[in-house]
Amino acid sequence: MGSKQFRRARQPDYPAIVRLNAANFIANLSEDERRDGFLSAVFSLEQTAAMAEDLGTTVAIVDGQVNGFLCAFRNDFDHGSPVVAKMIESYARLSFEGKLLSTYKSYAYGPVCIDRACRRQGLLRGLYQEQKRELAGRFEVGVALIARTNQHSLDAHILGLGMTDVGSFEVKGNVFATVAFRVAPK
Helix, strand or coil: CCCEEEEECCHHHHHHHHHHHHHCEHHHCCHHHHCCCCECCCCCHHHHHHHHCCCEEEEEEECCEEEEEEEEEECCCCCCCHHHHHHHHHCCCCEECCEEHHHCCEEEEEEEEECHHHCCCCHHHHHHHHHHHHHECCECEEEEEEECCCHHHHHHHHHHCCCEEEEEEEECCEEEEEEEEECCCC
8 A cells, every 4th residue: 555645525535435435335235245344324425525514524545546534523413314313312321431421522423434445554543543633622522333233343443443332322223332532632
């Protein structure tokens, strides 16, 4: 793998983000491919642009190509996702470092996606560190949701990045983990 760069997504990056999203959406993957991680949602170009222009989407550029992305959005962002809405609702009953999640100034982390050919090469860590650097001082905590059936992603975030599993919630029979992490003051 050649040169790596992590930066905020710009308008010319949006089509590549949409393609990467669709290529890793659970419904588009075989059972075997899902073991290496999957996305539970797919976004249109308009939704991708709206997220990128809110708190921002971080992209991993490898040899000039978008090979990964990590979204972030405010809890009151119009995401239109029943799963994200249920996660945010769960903040009133889930604790992180001894306090209810609802008491923190928090944002929603994710989704995150890395091209299959570029996995296990440090892109997740680079995206995560760049997003936390960019949002430092604006939030105390980031919160993500991960399908409990997505063991690859759970391991990458909890074991790999050190996020804390703070509980679960369910939507239409699917169980999701809620994971949280600290964001540094500025």
